[in-house]
Amino acid sequence: MDPVILSRLQFALTIGFHYIFPPVTIGLAWLIVWFMTKYARTGEKNLEDEIYYRATTRFWLKLFTLTFAVGVATGLTMAFQFGTNWSGYSRFVGDVFGPPLALEAISAFFLESTFLAILIAGWDRVSKRTLWFSSLMVAIGSTLSGLWILIANSWMHTPKGYKPVYENDELVKVELTSFWKAALNPSSVPRFLHTIDGALITGAFFMVGVSAFYILKGENKRFAKECMKVALIVAFLTSLAQPMIGHYHAVQVAETQPEKFATYELIEGDGTGAPMPLFAILDPSSEEPIFRIDVPFPDALGIVFFFDPNHDFQSLDELEDEGWPLPPQSLTFYPFHLMIALGFLFILMSGLGLFLLKNDRLYNESKVSKLYLFASILCIPLPFIANELGWIATEVGRQPWIVYRLLRTEDAISPNVAAGEILFSIILFTSIYILLFFLWMFLLIREIHRGPEMPTQIKNEGI
Amino acid sequence: MPTNLEIAWFLIIGFIFVVFAILDGFDLGIGFWHLFTKGEEERNLMFKAIGPLWDGNEVWLIAGGAGLFAAFPLVYATFFSGLYLAVMVLIWALIFRAISFEFRNELTSHKWRRFWDFAFAFGSVLTAFLLSVALGNVLHGFPMDEEQNFNGAFLDLLNPYALIIGVLGVAMFCTHGAAYLSLRTEKEIQIRTKNWLFYGWIVYIILFIIVSGYTIVGQEHLMDNYEDKPYLWVVPILTLTSIFLIREFSSRDLNLLAFIASALSITMIMVLVGIALYPNMIPATDPNLTISIADAAASSKTLEIMLIIGLVGFPIIILYTAWVYKTLVFEKVQANSTSY
Numbered sequence: 001m002d003p004v005i006l007s008r009l010q011f012a013l014t015i016g017f018h019y020i021f022p023p024v025t026i027g028l029a030w031l032i033v034w035f036m037t038k039y040a041r042t043g044e045k046n047l048e049d050e051i052y053y054r055a056t057t058r059f060w061l062k063l064f065t066l067t068f069a070v071g072v073a074t075g076l077t078m079a080f081q082f083g084t085n086w087s088g089y090s091r092f093v094g095d096v097f098g099p100p101l102a103l104e105a106i107s108a109f110f111l112e113s114t115f116l117a118i119l120i121a122g123w124d125r126v127s128k129r130t131l132w133f134s135s136l137m138v139a140i141g142s143t144l145s146g147l148w149i150l151i152a153n154s155w156m157h158t159p160k161g162y163k164p165v166y167e168n169d170e171l172v173k174v175e176l177t178s179f180w181k182a183a184l185n186p187s188s189v190p191r192f193l194h195t196i197d198g199a200l201i202t203g204a205f206f207m208v209g210v211s212a213f214y215i216l217k218g219e220n221k222r223f224a225k226e227c228m229k230v231a232l233i234v235a236f237l238t239s240l241a242q243p244m245i246g247h248y249h250a251v252q253v254a255e256t257q258p259e260k261f262a263t264y265e266l267i268e269g270d271g272t273g274a275p276m277p278l279f280a281i282l283d284p285s286s287e288e289p290i291f292r293i294d295v296p297f298p299d300a301l302g303i304v305f306f307f308d309p310n311h312d313f314q315s316l317d318e319l320e321d322e323g324w325p326l327p328p329q330s331l332t333f334y335p336f337h338l339m340i341a342l343g344f345l346f347i348l349m350s351g352l353g354l355f356l357l358k359n360d361r362l363y364n365e366s367k368v369s370k371l372y373l374f375a376s377i378l379c380i381p382l383p384f385i386a387n388e389l390g391w392i393a394t395e396v397g398r399q400p401w402i403v404y405r406l407l408r409t410e411d412a413i414s415p416n417v418a419a420g421e422i423l424f425s426i427i428l429f430t431s432i433y434i435l436l437f438f439l440w441m442f443l444l445i446r447e448i449h450r451g452p453e454m455p456t457q458i459k460n461e462g463i
Numbered sequence: 464m465p466t467n468l469e470i471a472w473f474l475i476i477g478f479i480f481v482v483f484a485i486l487d488g489f490d491l492g493i494g495f496w497h498l499f500t501k502g503e504e505e506r507n508l509m510f511k512a513i514g515p516l517w518d519g520n521e522v523w524l525i526a527g528g529a530g531l532f533a534a535f536p537l538v539y540a541t542f543f544s545g546l547y548l549a550v551m552v553l554i555w556a557l558i559f560r561a562i563s564f565e566f567r568n569e570l571t572s573h574k575w576r577r578f579w580d581f582a583f584a585f586g587s588v589l590t591a592f593l594l595s596v597a598l599g600n601v602l603h604g605f606p607m608d609e610e611q612n613f614n615g616a617f618l619d620l621l622n623p624y625a626l627i628i629g630v631l632g633v634a635m636f637c638t639h640g641a642a643y644l645s646l647r648t649e650k651e652i653q654i655r656t657k658n659w660l661f662y663g664w665i666v667y668i669i670l671f672i673i674v675s676g677y678t679i680v681g682q683e684h685l686m687d688n689y690e691d692k693p694y695l696w697v698v699p700i701l702t703l704t705s706i707f708l709i710r711e712f713s714s715r716d717l718n719l720l721a722f723i724a725s726a727l728s729i730t731m732i733m734v735l736v737g738i739a740l741y742p743n744m745i746p747a748t749d750p751n752l753t754i755s756i757a758d759a760a761a762s763s764k765t766l767e768i769m770l771i772i773g774l775v776g777f778p779i780i781i782l783y784t785a786w787v788y789k790t791l792v793f794e795k796v797q798a799n800s801t802s803y
Contacts, residue, residue: 069565072518073558079525082532083543084550087612090543094536095761099769102533105526106776113522114780114787117515121791175762414544416612425551432558439562443569 004410006422007085013426014077016388017433021071023387026146026196027203028064029139032057033132034230040132054123055454056223057135060207061119062447068116070440077429079105085422089402089412096162096176097152100183104148112141143196150192151183156403157394158256160185164406174406186256190249191394197245198390200238201346202383207231208353209380210448212373215363220451225363232357235350242343251305253397257404258314259324260397263332265301266292271315276300280333287329327399336393342386349379465742465756468766472534473737473744473756475773479530481733483523485639485726490517492640494560494587495633496659497580505652506580510568512647516791517564519784521557533769537611537759538744545605545613546597549620553593560586588633595632599625602678602685602739604746604753611747611754624677631670635729638663638709642725646718647792657713660721664710671706671732675699678739684746685739695738702731 039053079101082090090097115137118126122134161181162174176182208231214224254261261267266289267274280292294300302311316326353372356362362369402409465473490513500506532539543550559582567579603624606615641660645653678685689695705728712721740746745754760766 066565069518069561072521073561076521076525076557076561077554079528080543080550080554083528083539084547085544087540087544090532090536090540094532094539095765098529098533098536098539098761099765099772101529102526102769103772105522105529106772106780109522109525110519110780110784113519114784117519117787117791120515125790176765176768179764179768414540414547414612415610416608416614417544417547421547421551424548428551428555432555432562436558436562439566443566446569 001419001423003417003419003422004413006419006426007413007417008409010085010422010426010429011081013433014074014081014429016391017437018071018074018078019388019391020384020437021067021074022142022146023195023199023202024206024384025064025068025071025203026139026142026199027201028060028067028206029135029142029203030200031203031207031231031234032060032064033135033139035060036132036135040128051454052222055452056227058123059223059452060227063210063444065116065120066440066443066447068112070436072113073436074433084425085414085417086402086412087414087416089407092173092407092412093156093403094173096159096174096182097155099176099179100148100152100155104145104152108141108145108148110141112138112145115141146196146199147192150195151185151188154188154191155182155185157191157398158185158187158252159403159406171406174403186252187249190245190252193245194242194249194390195387197238197242198383198387200234201242202387204231204235204238204350205346205376205379205383208235208350209377212376213448214451216370216373216377223452223454228353228362229357232350232353235346236354239343239346239350242346246340246343247305254305254313257398259316259319259326260332260394262314262316262319263327263329263397264336264393265313266333267301267313267315268317269315271313271318272302272310273299274301274313274315276304277337279337282330282333284330324405325400327397332393332397335389335396339386339389339393342382342389346383346386349375465760466763468763468770469756469760471770472530472760472766473741475770476527476530476534477733477737479523479527481730483520483527484636484729484733486523487517487520488591488636488639488729489513489643490520490640491587491591492636492638492663493644494584494640495591495637496640496644496656497587498584499659503576506576507568508648508652509644510564512644513564516788517561519787521561524557530769534761534766535744535756535759536761537754541605541607541611541613541745541754542597542601545615546600546620548617549593549597553590553597556586556589556593560590591633591636592629595635596620596625596629598632598736599628601745602628602682602736604684604748607747607749607752607754609752611752611758624682627670627674627677631667631674634663634666634670635732638667639722639725639729642709642713642718642722645713646722660713661710664706664713668703668706668710671703684750688738688741698731698735698738702728702735705731 035053035057039050039057042050042053044050082097115134118134119131119138122131126134159174159182161176161178161183163177164171165173165175207227211224211228211231214220215228250261250264253264262271265274266277266280275294275298277289278293278295280289282288283290295304297303299309301313302308305311320326353362353376356369356372362372398404400408400410402412493509493513497506497509500509528539531542563579563582563586567576567583570576600620600622603622605613606619608614638660641656641663644656645660648656705724708724709721709728712718712724742757743753743755744759747753761769
């Protein structure tokens with residue numbers, strides 16, 4: 001077996017698995033801040049509200065903590081894997097890529113883990129205000145962690161703020177020339193907004209689904225209805241924002257990574273007046289489209305992305321003629337379009353939910369309401385899947401480069417690590433990750449069945 | 464010769480690993496003693512003594528790794544790829560340990576808990592051992608090729624010098640864990656933890672003397688600074704004194720001082736390591752290929768920016784970490800209370 005393929009496989013497995021967890025924790029962290037605010041504002045007089053918000057917050061916190069722990073455990077791998085499997089990469093980019101990673105640890109990891117300790121064990125020891133502040137720090141910490149790792153990742157897509165260093169006419173590494181140019185490279189801001197919005201969608205749909213479960217079971221009514229309402233509003237607003245942020249991100253990709261954009265949108269010929277594909281089937285071996293349905297108006301791609309029917313995109317053919325290598329077509333195209341389809345489904349689902357809620361038809365036990373609530377439970381995994389699809393599309397779309405037009409993936413591995421050793425570590429990680437995944441699911445479901453811990457009367461009193 | 468900026472980063476990385484060893488060190492040590500606890504109540508107590516803190520403690524290791532990547536990319540690349548299998552097993556052990564910690568108390572079933580108890584102890588000891596063996600190998604020196612990549616065999620990593628440092632590390636963390644436990648427990652359990660401290664301490668001090676002798680006799684490349692500047696011998700003497708004091712304080716029931724002496728001994732050992740390596744970071748079997756601080760350091764631009772970030776960030780981190788410890792830690796743990 002080829003060590004390059006194995007190292008790539010291991011990286012994809014470990015980060016793909018890790019990436020299940022952080023988005024939902026970021027989303028939940030901000031929703032927890034909301035409920036913590038409610039809790040902190042309950043006065044001494046209203047004991048019932050105090051018990052209620054305390055239990056509500058602690059319930060979501062419990063689910064958060066379980067997920068966070070898995071995220072930390074699997075994140076450990078990521079901190080060392082650049083060195084173990086990608087020492088060529090580490091030597092080449094360490095000067096530029098290392099600082100955001102160090103910043104992630106300094107500004108985010110300490111913050112979230114330390115203040116989470118207060119949220120886990122401090123309920124009887126600190127004031128409401130301190131608890132509230134701690135929840136805010138956890139949410140800020142988890143978001144900052146996303147910011148720095150996405151900045152590091154963005155630099156691999158659109159490197160800026162560096163200078164190449166040559167030894168004997170060979171490009172051996174890059175050095176930082178401007179921290180701000182490197183950090184605020186063209187894809188950092190759109191990628192951050194897009195990913196964090198995805199995280200909020202994930203957290204919100206998770207809360208909608210869990211609340212729907214209680215309503216269908218007729219349990220925890222007051223709790224479920226309030227969580228449903230808050231989460232539906234967040235889900236709708238964030239889902240609605242996503243096409244706009246996605247548009248902003250896509251325009252940036254078209255401008256800075258034309259190979260990826262042409263692969264996303266199957267741009268052929270000379271690239272002017274390109275059609276916009278809605279659906280296509282690619283030939284498995286040649287990766288050419290054998291069947292495609294386009295948006296039924298001419299020059300759609302230019303109009304949608306640049307408000308200009310005559311926009312001249314760089315097509316796959318043109319880029320190939322210029323000598324640029326192209327990413328794998330299928331593994332970039334399908335995930336990208338599936339992600340977009342899911343994105344629109346999120347708008348529909350959350351919009352429908354708000355509509356039913358507004359017209360008092362969400363909880364009336366009619367067929368529509370039951371069907372909707374049931375569908376909401378089934379929707380829980382979909383944002384997780386959309387996150388993964390987006391990640392696949394963007395990373396595969398950068399291939400064969402590990403740093404766009406600077407370093408090839410095959411030149412980035414550790415030259416001294418043998419294929420057998422990588423195979424061994426893949427088995428090691430796969431075994432523990434499977435165990436971890438089932439444990440997480442099992443404990444999560446058990447915790448949901450158990451529900452928030454509060455007196456039945458407070459739980460069920462409708463609002 | 465390294466610049467001041469590079470030396471500053473050598474010290475900062477050292478500082479991060481010292482804090483990691485002191486903080487995560489006690490929970491690694493507790494993992495070992497966990498095997499010798501009697502009854503469910505005592506085991507719960509162990510877990511409560513670590514409480515929700517392990518996660519923040521482990522972040523210091525991640526910070527050390529990331530700091531190394533940013534400040535000394537070459538060391539990061541050579542060290543982690545060179546010790547590939549050991550690092551993979553280390554990560555696996557750390558994950559296993561983290562899961563056991565989070566999930567053990569989720570179910571009350573006896574079998575479930577016993578399984579995770581064992582996983583926790585196993586993961587902790589393996590982590591302590593592998594970290595120390597890795598450090599031992601750095602001290603021993605890597606076989607390297609022209610590109611400064613490790614080119615030895617896996618068995619080269621299992622040399623006697625590194626292995627004995629591995630055991631020394633386990634003994635050090637065990638002593639430290641017992642010192643922490645005797646600080647946080649009372650009555651019969653406290654007496655037992657002080658016995659544990661004694662057993663750990665005997666191995667710790669004996670192995671420290673053996674390893675020191677082995678280094679003087681067998682690892683001459685580590686002795687340059689001590690030969691040039693004889694006053695540096697004060698460091699090993701202070702180290703030995705602080706190890707000696709752990710037991711002295713503990714037997715006089717000065718448990719806080721015993722814990723501080725233990726933390727100090729860990730710090731001094733890291734200082735010893737730093738002096739032995741300076742101005743190098745990874746000695747090579749062929750001295751011409753040795754990776755020095757100056758070879759490995761990132762550009763001065765990167766180091767400058769990182770220094771500013773570190774000087775702003777770490778004081779804040781230390782402040783709130785201290786506050787959280789003060790809020791959650793400084794009282795005795797009770798087996799039957801619901802809080803930590």
